[in-house]
Amino acid sequence: MTVEVSELRVHYRTLRGSVQALDGASLEVGDGEVMGVVGESGCGKSTLGKSLIRMDGRMRHVGGSVRLGGEELPIADDRAMQRFRYHEVSLIPQYAMSAMNPTRRIGRMIRELLESRGVRYAEVRRELERRLELVGLGADVLKRFPIELSGGMKQRVVLVLSTLRDPSLLIADEATSALDVANQRAVAEALVQFRDRGFIGSMLFITHDLALVAQLADTVTVMYAGRSAESAPTSELLRRPRHPYTRMLLSAVPEVGTTIDESRQEGIPGSPPALLDPPSGCRFKDRCPLAFEQCATRPPFIEVASGHRVACWKAE
Numbered sequence: 112m113t114v115e116v117s118e119l120r121v122h123y124r125t126l127r128g129s130v131q132a133l134d135g136a137s138l139e140v141g142d143g144e145v146m147g148v149v150g151e152s153g154c155g156k157s158t159l160g161k162s163l164i165r166m167d168g169r170m171r172h173v174g175g176s177v178r179l180g181g182e183e184l185p186i187a188d189d190r191a192m193q194r195f196r197y198h199e200v201s202l203i204p205q206y207a208m209s210a211m212n213p214t215r216r217i218g219r220m221i222r223e224l225l226e227s228r229g230v231r232y233a234e235v236r237r238e239l240e241r242r243l244e245l246v247g248l249g250a251d252v253l254k255r256f257p258i259e260l261s262g263g264m265k266q267r268v269v270l271v272l273s274t275l276r277d278p279s280l281l282i283a284d285e286a287t288s289a290l291d292v293a294n295q296r297a298v299a300e301a302l303v304q305f306r307d308r309g310f311i312g313s314m315l316f317i318t319h320d321l322a323l324v325a326q327l328a329d330t331v332t333v334m335y336a337g338r339s340a341e342s343a344p345t346s347e348l349l350r351r352p353r354h355p356y357t358r359m360l361l362s363a364v365p366e367v368g369t370t371i372d373e374s375r376q377e378g379i380p381g382s383p384p385a386l387l388d389p390p391s392g393c394r395f396k397d398r399c400p401l402a403f404e405q406c407a408t409r410p411p412f413i414e415v416a417s418g419h420r421v422a423c424w425k426a427e
């Protein structure tokens with residue numbers, strides 16, 4: 112199913128005021144497509160992921176909309192979202208594998224979790240075992256404790272569990288972080304395999320790992336300070352990034368075999384604005400080498416080529 116997020120604004124209530132964590136995020140994911148979502152820490156990636164499935168008590172939907180297969184998701188209404196949760200939209204949350212209860216065997220933990228979501232374990236057990244086999248885990252994994260599994264094995268269990276009801280949209284939030292490269296690859300391949308087998312419709316793959324995005328994602332959205340900066344098919348974005356922030360982000364990726372002394376990477380000078388009181392206009396303007404007067408006004412997120420959208424007055 113297609114996913115359309117338009118001008119989504121989700122703020123956090125805090126004692127010091129409203130944190131404008133998402134303040135105009137837009138993206139479109141096609142049916143069966145994997146979209147990588149990248150951007151510096153604190154740009155709103157996890158807030159985006161969480162708001163599509165369950166808002167916590169401090170989150171407030173301030174504006175914008177999310178449509179799944181043309182139908183509006185009632186993201187601000189916790190009860191109305193029950194109809195969509197896990198079945199239509201599912202999430203592999205950040206740090207999911209570390210949240211496993213160390214005193215429960217995997218099978219018992221899965222049974223309790225499924226039953227808390229109204230799914231009868233006995234009805235799904237065969238399919239659960241089949242999918243565990245598909246990701247290279249025998250059914251005996253259900254008898255083991257989390258401590259007996261490697262990080263990659265735990266993350267594959269989390270993947271199987273999160274997708275057992277064949278969600279139309281899976282949000283994978285840093286699903287491969289904290290794993291070694293071999294396990295990263297195994298989890299990434301399992302995600303793609305599940306998409307190819309139709310267990311997952313579309314996917315938002317939230318990560319800091321641009322190399323993995325290049326391998327895995329059909330399209331990429333780059334976020335900056337709560338907004339979409341650029342969105343394009345992956346090869347196009349890597350070949351011809353148009354937003355100055357995307358260019359700087361790509362040039363900050365270290366090359367294998369190059370020492371710090373040899374490389375001329377400068378990183379991205381400065382730091383992102385505080386989202387409690389962000390600047391008006393383009394939020395990147397204070398760090399942008401191309402900034403000029405017009406950047407005092409917010410640039411629209413417009414299509415500059417087929418499927419390629421940029422929020423920059425200087426993008427051609």
Ligand SMILES: Nc1ncnc2c1ncn2[C@@H]1O[C@H](COP(=O)(O)OP(=O)(O)OP(=O)(O)O)[C@@H](O)[C@H]1O
Pocket residue numbers: 123124125130131132150151152153154155156157158159169386
């Ligand atoms: N519960 C909260 N209360 C107040 N502010 C929050 C809360 N959670 C996140 N924020 C703020 O919202 C902004 C976006 O955070 P978010 O975690 O969505 O970013 P992120 O891009 O996922 O970061 P990371 O890559 O580090 O996971 C940040 O400024 C963060 O400090």
